[in-house]
Amino acid sequence: MNTNDIWKDKRLVSPKLYRWEQWYPLQNDPRLFTAGIEIGARVTVQPEKPPKLRIVFRGGDEEASVDCVHVAVYSGSLESLPPDADLGRSSESHPVILAPEEHFFALNSYVAGIAEVGLGVMFTLAREAGNMPVGFNALMQQQILKALTRVAPAATLDLCLWILDDAILSGGDSAQVLLATLRGALTDLLKGDSNIPPQILARLAWDENEDVRRAVGGHKNTPPETHTYLAEVANREAMARNNNTSPEILARLAGNELKSVREDVARNKKTPPEVLARLAGDQNWRVRSGVAVNKSTPPEVLARLAEDEVLDVRRVVAVNKNTPPEVLARLASDTDWFVREKIERKRKKASPYWRNPFREALGDQ
Numbered sequence: 001m002n003t004n005d006i007w008k009d010k011r012l013v014s015p016k017l018y019r020w021e022q023w024y025p026l027q028n029d030p031r032l033f034t035a036g037i038e039i040g041a042r043v044t045v046q047p048e049k050p051p052k053l054r055i056v057f058r059g060g061d062e063e064a065s066v067d068c069v070h071v072a073v074y075s076g077s078l079e080s081l082p083p084d085a086d087l088g089r090s091s092e093s094h095p096v097i098l099a100p101e102e103h104f105f106a107l108n109s110y111v112a113g114i115a116e117v118g119l120g121v122m123f124t125l126a127r128e129a130g131n132m133p134v135g136f137n138a139l140m141q142q143q144i145l146k147a148l149t150r151v152a153p154a155a156t157l158d159l160c161l162w163i164l165d166d167a168i169l170s171g172g173d174s175a176q177v178l179l180a181t182l183r184g185a186l187t188d189l190l191k192g193d194s195n196i197p198p199q200i201l202a203r204l205a206w207d208e209n210e211d212v213r214r215a216v217g218g219h220k221n222t223p224p225e226t227h228t229y230l231a232e233v234a235n236r237e238a239m240a241r242n243n244n245t246s247p248e249i250l251a252r253l254a255g256n257e258l259k260s261v262r263e264d265v266a267r268n269k270k271t272p273p274e275v276l277a278r279l280a281g282d283q284n285w286r287v288r289s290g291v292a293v294n295k296s297t298p299p300e301v302l303a304r305l306a307e308d309e310v311l312d313v314r315r316v317v318a319v320n321k322n323t324p325p326e327v328l329a330r331l332a333s334d335t336d337w338f339v340r341e342k343i344e345r346k347r348k349k350a351s352p353y354w355r356n357p358f359r360e361a362l363g364d365q
Helices: 005-009 030-034 100-117 119-129 138-151 153-170 174-192 198-204 210-217 224-233 236-241 247-253 259-267 273-279 285-293 299-305 311-319 325-331 337-349 357-361
Strands: 010-014 017-025 038-045 052-059 062-068
Touching: 017 100, 030 153, 038 100, 052 100, 052 138, 062 138, 100 119, 119 138, 119 153, 119 174, 138 153, 138 174, 153 174, 153 198, 174 198, 174 210, 198 210, 198 224, 210 224, 210 236, 224 236, 224 247, 236 247, 236 259, 247 259, 247 273, 259 273, 259 285, 273 285, 273 299, 285 299, 285 311, 299 311, 299 325, 311 325, 311 337, 325 337
Parallel strands: none
Antiparallel strands: 010 017, 017 038, 038 052, 052 062
16 A cells, blocks of 8 residues: 555544544455455544554454554564564553554554465464464454454354364464464354354364363254264263253263263253152252252152252242142241242232132142
8 A cells, every 4th residue: 555545545434533444355265255254454543542453354234343452663674673572562661653544554554464365374374483472463363263253153163163173283382372262262153153064063072172062062053963972071061951962861961970960961951850850869969959940840859859958959849830739838837938938929929819729738728
């Protein structure tokens, strides 16, 4: 961009606010390019305030940005640059005083370079460079992936998978920082995008990162065979919580050595009644409490839990809408005030104008 072009990119937003911006297609990132995603440099200026510098991604009507601290133009040779520690200091320690248009020149040059090289290559170069204090470092990578996730989740997922494979194959310590960034982005994508294909979820189920596997286990599109794998080797808690998990796998998870897994199975509305009955006798009271709160728990199991020695279990039985009237009547004289109060509230809500088995069981007709 020459000096005259910058005035073409200056836009008046309001009487006291103007900005420069320039957009570039991401031609070297095929999926992002096909999705119509562009990258832009934007500098917004308002009176008596520092200019706001942003790297912006847009696709259709959606837009997301990454805030930049500052951009500095250095005219010396690479050999004369100060050490990384100096480069990494904040703008408060090393204020960079540039005119707004100079900020735009610098930022636009940086963004144009990203577009020309491609984001995939930028991530590869960052992986080879290791953890950098400035530039396309881990923080910048996180923000870029987060912004891309907002405007193009499917294309961003493909980009993440490509970078992930490259980082895993390369190995070494320098790849670990990038892998951590990627897995954080993948976890966010898995939690936020309900349209991820089953084959991608099956692939990610093999990832060594527990958070990624947990997110796969909790996704609604995860195939049954992948659930089977996750139930056997990883992420049992997410599997136990997922209402799409098959009853057969829930029955298997009910025997897991982790009490947190058994508790999640106990709370799952798809857990078979016979499994809930078995979990009602679990040694851990939290598991029994999970059975007591489950709306699928059979009345006879709730009746048994109403006699539980742990008051927290009885409290949950008292508020379960499926607890039989005769059990509620028995709980009305419980030693715990909370249980008695809940029963009293239920008694008052029971209609006096219609035959109500709960009121009859309490002797209040």
